[in-house]
Amino acid sequence: MALETAAGMPPIMGFALVGALGVGAQWLAWRLRMPAIVLMLLAGLAVGPGLGLFDPERDIGPLMQPMIAIAVAIILFEGGLTLNLESLRGAAEGVRRLIFPGALLGWIGSALALHYVAGLGWASSAVFGGIMIVTGPTVIAPLLRQARLRKRPAQLLQWEAIVNDPIGALAAVLAFELVLVMQAAESFGDAAFDMISGIVVATAMGLAAGWALSEAFRRAYAPEYMKVPVLFAVLLGVFALSDYVLHESGLLAVTVMGIWMANAHLPSYTELRRFKEHATVLLVSGVFILLAASMDLETLSRLDWWSAALVLMVIFVVRPVTVMGALAFSNVPFRERLLVAFTGPRGVVLVAVAGLFGERLVSAGIEDAALLAPLAFALVAATVVLHGFSLRPMARMLGLAGGNTPGVIIVGGSQFSTSLAQALLKHEVEVLIVDGNRGRLSSAREAGVPVFYGDILSEAAEHGVEIMSFGRIVAVSDNEAYNTLVATDLAPEFGRENVFQLKQAKQEKRRHALPPTLGGRPFAAGMSFLEIARHMRDGWSVKSTALTEEFTLENWRETNPDAAPLAELDDQGALRLLDENARLKAEAGTRLFWLGPVKEKFAERTASETTD
Structure with missing residues (x-):
């Protein structure tokens, strides 16, 4: 009863509400055949700043930030678990171009837009620009199903989203580490040393944990029914230990751990995929509801015309320039480049990571980082709605749409x-x-x-x-x-x-049937x-x-x-x-x-x- 406040709801009721809204919004979106992120955004804003029924800071209190941090760590591990390097090597030239140099071009372009259009400082711009590389793997799949594109443009968009998910998170983590080190260090030499040592320590811990866990699974040191619980426990342990050894290095460690395990050729990879799929549905929806409900009217009121200009700049300038530059002189036809250039929906991973890093940067004394979460919500809402309605008509206009019947x-x-x-x-x-x-x-x-x-x-x-x-x-x-x-x-x-x-x-006896x-x-x-x-x-x-x-x-x-x-x-x-x-x-x-x-x-x- 100590955590319950007179004006709010008990913490257990808050947890139940988050779960019900998150999973319920995803189920309703499936029934209505629309992106789940739109319903989750509406649900979170409705119970939070809209009706004032739920305030995570008030109703959950000091548990909220550790919960979001752990959830984001699992989300980033899941992103690393999708990055199969062999699949990347075998991918088409266009996919490789969208990743290298596309990710770097997107990072630079987004950071410049954040600084010169939205007016954010270089620290916040560098961190958020890295996150904006992610084009929403959980959002692009339903959009592609709805639009039913031809094979190559669909593959370009799908694989870019899958592979850039961990790369964008990794870029944001690296920029975040650099900002914190620069804030704490007295000279550039100290900052560089702290930065390199932090990357080395986190990478070493992630690689060691990934290797040890992969070998344990391969040598059957853990039974099948224990593999997912062991994975979850080790993941939390690596995140906590890395953060304890070197502040804020846990996110990088779990991302590297996920990348190692994705390329370890484990026979139990199917079970690990189920874990990450279930974890993504629950955690991503939960984090999204929490962050949306945490928005207050004062913060939302800071989204002015310059914020709208930033969203338009990202959609109609940064994204097209990034894609056209990355695919220049490639074998991808111009019509397909054009479709990919004007299709870049952002998803819940962007909001989850931006919300966490925004809070951490504000705690470090970078006040304009408070705008990262509302800007992320604005960008996600605009891109999902816009591309949800425009992708199919644009594909038809360019002659890149498949048949009307699945x-x-x-x-x-x-x-x-x-x-x-x-x-x-x-x-x-x-x-x-x-x-x-x-x-x-x-x-x-x-x-x-x-x-x-x-x-x-x-x-x-x-x-x-x-x-x-x-x-x-x-x-x-x-x-x-x-x-x-x-x-x-x-x-x-x-x-x-x-x-x-x-x-x-048919089996003669029911107990013999499948x-x-x-x-x-x-x-x-x-x-x-x-x-x-x-x-x-x-x-x-x-x-x-x-x-x-x-x-x-x-x-x-x-x-x-x-x-x-x-x-x-x-x-x-x-x-x-x-x-x-x-x-x-x-x-x-x-x-x-x-x-x-x-x-x-x-x-x-x-x-x-x-x-x-």
Whole structure:
């Protein structure tokens, strides 16, 4: 009761409110198909400066800053855990250019804009300019899904966001360390020595912790169920110890630790990825709500016309100059450079890191650093809203947009796969057949169907398949276990409602059946691969029929009593794959895709006119 104040809410209620608002905003954004950061910003500002219901400084008190510091440390570790150097070496020339020298150009340009437009001092400008390199990996993915760009510009934006996330954080940490050292040191020589020694100590601790943890995991010194808890405990220990040995060096140490572990080729990397994904969702949303609720009307009122000018300068000058300069004389076409140049959404990582560093710089006597958090909020809100509405139209104008209907990835080459793909392609639904056996792809190649030779779960597919263009995946190979593996592994990526597979064989006893957490939704009316293969040998194929006022769903059922419905395409271009329990729509204008025997004549004349 000692921490509870008369004017506020108990700390436990504050923690619960932050969790509910953060996760609730992300869930609601998923339902509404919009960037979560917009709803989190509105929620935080509403309960904080808007209604005055929650003030983190008042209701949580001295625990708030350590909580944010630990959360940012975990976020930066997660950023380091995404930086796979082998993937970077194998990335396209455009991606490498956007990182080197793009990150440096962005840092310099942002710092100059902060100093000369927003009027910040060089210390605050250097730190915040480094953070502004990050283009929001948690924001760019939903925007790309919504815009459905062509492969190369989508890859450029996606990989820039992923790789520049840790690089931007690292740049900000280095600038922050330099500012603190310059503040404390009496001469330039002392500052340089303290700076170099700080970098060396933090880097050495991060490398040592990353190496030791990687070796422990590789040699099975920790059981599988303990790996994530051990990782979390070591991460907190490295952060705390590095900060204790050398003030404010913990963020650099955990970032380096994450980069080492990302390149250690650990067999348990999947579990580590789950940790970072869950930690990101919880911590990023929590930090964002805390920082938004911490804004007061006085601080927000300091966002004047010069702040608006800074946001416009960053969006329309700094970002385009950075991208055009980095991609100059590269093999990236001009239209793609233009699209990337005017697409740079910032995300919650920018706000989280800016909020923490702003507080630390203010404590060090740099008063204008109090503007970092509100400027970060303004930049994030402006870029997310602007690019959320402009990316798709601009891509269409430049001829870089994909189809209106999200495509379908068919895993497993076969006669059925080719027939299904041909039927969907006739109606402008993008399709890709994936198989690790070249022979199974021969019929699809001959039919002109796009194919990818390789395992859909491999790293080659991660870089070679334009995932953003596809919204559904169907596993129809002859290997039931592989279908289940594909559906289970890709369900978090596509959403479980969009992952399908051929029905698994029934078990005589329920306790022998696979748990419902494995596999996808049963496709093709619950038929197995052998049943479908037998039908295909008997002359069946995948056809489509347009339902009209004259030829209804009942007419189709009467005409094709043996047919198995596979998918529906409505008059708005929305594709719906059907599981064995799905109810068919009966509206006129819906096109039904089905597997059935080929007939020369139909009972209804309208059917012959609307079926292909």
